[in-house]
Amino acid sequence: MRFMRRLNDIRLKSKLSLIFITVAVLPLLVSGIYLTSKLREVMILNAFEQATNNVERVQKRTEEVINVSIDISYQLSNDNRMKSIVSRSYESYNEIIQTYRQYTDIRDYMRLYKEIKSIRLYTDNPTMLNNWEFMQPDDRTKESDWFKSALSQKGLAGWGYIEDERDQKHYLSLVRKINLDNLKDESVLVINVNSDLLNSILSQETFSTMIVDDNNHIVAANRPDLYGKNLASVHGGSNMMSQTQGSYEAVMDGKKSKVVIANVTPQNSWNGFRIISVFTVSDILQDANAIIRLATLVIGGCLIIAIVLVYISASFIARRLLRLSKHMSRVGTVSWDTYLDLDGKDEIGQLSRQFNDLVHRISELMFEVEESNQQKQLLLQKQNDIKFKMLASQVNPHFLFNTLESIRMEAHLRGEEGLAQAVWQLSMLLRNSLEVGSRQIPLSDELNMVRCYLELQKFRYEDRLQYSMEIDPETEQIEIPPLIIQPLVENSIVHGLDRKEGPTLITIRTKFNDQDMLLIEIHDDGAGISPMKMSQLEKQLTGSDESGDRIGLRNVNDRLELTYGTASRLTINSIEKKGTCITFCIPKEGRTLCFQ
Structure with a gap:
């Protein structure tokens, strides 16, 4: 009761504004905060699902590319012609050059398959010449980890980030031992995968995506600044460095990020590589935050406009009530000529019309005698007018019809049947003509009039x-x-x-x-x-x-x-x-x- 009493003491304008803020602004703020948090969660979840789908898609495309290298390695490992070329001893340069010219399989593979960049076979045959396809391994090559691993794995394929002596660039390469007839332990096949093709596959992805070998070298990426670096240099965190499958939280470029990792281990390989997709939470929420800020500005502006409109509307209502109060005060001073003109069909407009009716009825009661006398005089005047019109209309169509009927009867009594019939036809024609109005009539009535006219x-x-x-x-x-x-x-x-x-x-x-x-x-x-x-x-x-x-x-x-x-x-x-x-x-x- 105390609250209601205080509420009733508040002015109407302030009361309506307070009600609007209570029932509109506060629920809108609560719902906005809740929907904003849900929007952030949904966007992060959608981004995570998108990153997972991207990794799966990249994994399939990458496997298609490296399977070409695996198939070529199998074919070359069983190529007896190639084995005989690298196993024999040559006596002259011309013999070597002639042999190289006749063997075109490696060049054919490189021409037919865009998935590979180059193919070379390291073999310890001092009689051969290096032509970038058949090469003598130097001491540095023999001491490299990938060369030793290839010789020790007994024909299994391996994958590493290996430098090519031709252009001094690193490529994701397949290495594999090739068993020859004489030089069994000293022949290693290296097939470089086309890095440009791998980068083009990754360039189609929205999030930062890269392919990493088992030594954490980034062998391909859709960000040029990451290509060729070690994963540790981008501050990926322990999960990104060690985990092989799944999704994790990490810090990349100093930003909190979500990581999705898929492991790729080709068939008959002793190692593989990983596909890593990273998206930073701040980048994902950047658009959402921009929308939230814009929505906040729009909603805030609308609320301000709404509050102003509510205040103006409340002032308008209060002004109408104040006018009603002033007119009531004038009626209290016995001023019966007052009239309250308040437009609208709401309760205030209805109240004003009822007020006007009440004033009008009181005014009628006050001047009842005078109006009664005026009505009596007006009634007497109208009665005189009616009498005058009755006198002026005594000659009417019935007089004409009765006269024609008297002429017809006289002609009939005298035996003038043709004249009597003509008078009757004229009487009927005149009667029908006078009775015709603007409404439509049946065709039979019109034909009866025509028949009377023709007979006449x-x-x-x-x-x-x-x-x-x-x-x-x-x-x-x-x-x-x-x-x-x-x-x-x-x-x-x-x-x-x-x-x-x-x-x-x-x-x-x-x-x-x-x-x-x-x-x-x-x-x-x-x-x-x-x-x-x-x-x-x-x-x-x-x-x-x-x-x-x-x-x-x-x-x-x-x-x-x-x-x-x-x-x-x-x-x-x-x-x-x-x-x-x-x-x-x-x-x-x-x-x-x-x-x-």
């Missing part, structure tokens, strides 16, 4: 006007815009019948075409339209000028086009003195392209 015109033209309606019963319930066919029929009478001598037949057809659309056709055999008039008519239908004597056609065409699109516009075909045919299509479902 027959009363005028008598036998000069004939009409035929060929209606597909399935089309009668399709809804179409009102007064869409009657203007076309009227056009056929005015421009077809009136301009022709003799009777005229008007035919109205409805059916479904091949596209399953309602096809409506109005055909007459009247006067037709001349080509010049036809050209003017097409311009009137497609242009914006509504002048001319075809306004009804233009109105129908525009309504069809606005309702159903350009595909439903009027199509007019006419031959002068033979007649005119007007057609248009309406979708079967009666779908429209715009609102009615």
